[in-house]
Amino acid sequence: MDDLLAAYDDQLRGDAEVRSALRTMRLGPALLAVFPDGFGFITCRDLPPGDPAPFVRDALDRLRADADVRVVEWKTRAHDRAPGLLEALAAAGFEEGEAESIMIGEARLLARDVPLPEGVRLRRMTSPDDVRAASAMADQVFGDPVSEDRAEDLLRRIARGGELWAAESGGEVVSTGRLEPVPGTAFAGLWGGATRADHRHRGIYRALTAARARSALDRGIRYLSSDSTEFSRPILERSGFRRVSSTTPWEWRR
Template sequence: MPHDERAALLAAYDAQLRGAAEVQGAVSSDQSGPLWRALFDDGAFVSYESLEGLGSIEEVERLVAETVEHFAALPQVRSFEWKTRGHDWPAELDGLLRRHGFEPDEVETVMVGQAGHLAVDVQLPEGVSIRRVDQLPDRAALVTEASEVAARIFGDGPSGAEMLQRLDRMQGREQFWVAEARTATGSQVICSGRLALVEGTEFAGVWGGSTLPEWRGQGIYRALTAARARSAIAEGVRYLNSDCTSMSRPILERSGLVAVTTTTPYIWNRPAG
């Protein structure tokens, strides 16, 4: 992709998907300077569009220290995430965060592109089907099963109850999709993912996509993404975005999404005792 097109996608991402948009669905949120600070059922989170308005490294460090004090004063917060991007100022932010008790998690790639590029037909293995379930009467059992599958794959994640509460808060702006395999006794959730419509923007996020190991490499993740892309287009969405691991990045790139930057979550955990 030409540099100017990639730059335009990154500019749209920065302008539309950071700050207030990124704390959509929070239990509560507030602002401190350029920061949006949010509480979710499963933790807390910091987002911002830019820190450049602070003007100096000293002011950035002051804000980091103030933010740690803010969350440390809330006994229900055991940990929180400060989400960074690879193209952000200041370059010294890694050291500042580490000095104040943060540790970096896995680096992910931020992918952005036209929703239409992903809305393709994908042949599924025999006995596998995909559907949206958040609007169904039996959604509680399906979302709970899918959340348990995702937790087994990733090692952690929101519980079914937490995910159901989030879906309720989002009031239809977040969709929950599953891929199911037919079994002798019914069906089994083998992959799941969300489509998060970002109010007031041209974007929707595709999140999740955790596939059981024995079902990988058969097009299921790509088909789940295509189904969500078609749904996004029906809602008037122009762009899709995703923070992806090295496992899903090649699939999204083949589908037409573009790597525009990286993102690293820095995690602060409350000291023991």
């Protein structure tokens, strides 16, 4: 597990996290990014020495100076040594979100045949109309307004080599998830998993995950990583994935 965590830190943090950003900037050891739909993002492995509060305020100020940025996420990891960071984030107006498990394992562990419920089919979404339909369904599952910016971001990710998969029932998208290869590494990420409440606990998400794993293997990708909620973590654990750490988003909202 130490090797997996080291690979995560070395290959999946920093530049790998902001490949799809509209723009990025450096602030000491931190990487700041602005994504579509007014989403600001901060990632940092090692804090500068001393009190982190001024550093946190400076990083936030640089992003909120952009009037289009409506939310800023500082992505923390449980295994980082960051004394005083959480207190500094709270003092700067960030609010703690739900922790997620960082799961890593070999793609072959997920590439299994999973039976689908009758009337459900899986396919890779590539056309703009299909991508927008899948994006709108995910927005609704997460309780967000349907966002054209997020749909356009998905289309850009696909153009750069990412994949969007969906499950459909009765002509409607009921579950979706992305596969995002990380160039120059043996990894791809499993992201954006969302399933409509009326189609959960039917094996659809497991089948969608298996389809993405098979596609990863076809592309020569060995490892998959996922920031998993308590809904998806058990699925990955039962397949042999390891929980190497956890990550918690801290959010500031305008």
